Amino acid sequence: MHLINRRHLLAGLGSSLAFPAHAEEPAMSLVSAYTFSFPAINGGTIRLSNFRGKPVLVVNTASQCGFTGQFAGLQRLWTRFNPLGLAIIGVPSNDFGGQEPGDAEDIMATAEGEYHIEFPMAAKTRVTGPDAHPFYRWTASLRPRETPRWNFHKYLIDRKGELSEVFPTSTDPSDSRIITALINVIETT
Secondary structure (H helix, E strand, C coil): CHHHHHHHHHHHHHHHHHCCCCCCCCCCCCCCHHHCEEEECCCCEEEHHHHCCCCEEEEEECCCCCCCCHHHHHHHHHHHHHHHCCEEEEEECCCCCCCCCCCHHHHHHHHHHHCCCCCCEECCCCCCCCCCCHHHHHHHHHCCCCCCCCCCCEEEECCCCCEEEEECCCCCCCCHHHHHHHHHHHHCC
């Protein structure tokens, strides 16, 4: 019996010497936000890689939601911080309460027509469940307890393309926590 255990022990030691636990292997590149893109609401593609080196705030939106007024706050953030590098991307979604039932024209009538937003808007997109857009599946894998539970959920991506902060629907764009987080990622080089 001791011989068998000794053989297993020696075999295990031999394999650990041949393949040490901390052997240098080629570094695997981690997935970053720059991997993803969204179809743009008016055609074309919004590639997050185009914002490399800049902070990006990604917000799922809806035109018929009690939080739709946050478009005004998002536009104020855009006006204040876009000259410093901030990008904002609105991602319309009908996932919560069917509050984005319209087509691209209807969505833009609210976003541009009522709230005069100037930041890019994606085409209507799934943000939850197995059919969620890959960006939202990626963020869910990183922060499974901080996934969108309603419209106007906010993800802040830092200059390296990493998920920096998550803000739930109830956090208004003018909230000091968002402003502080934006300043932090803008000032980080």
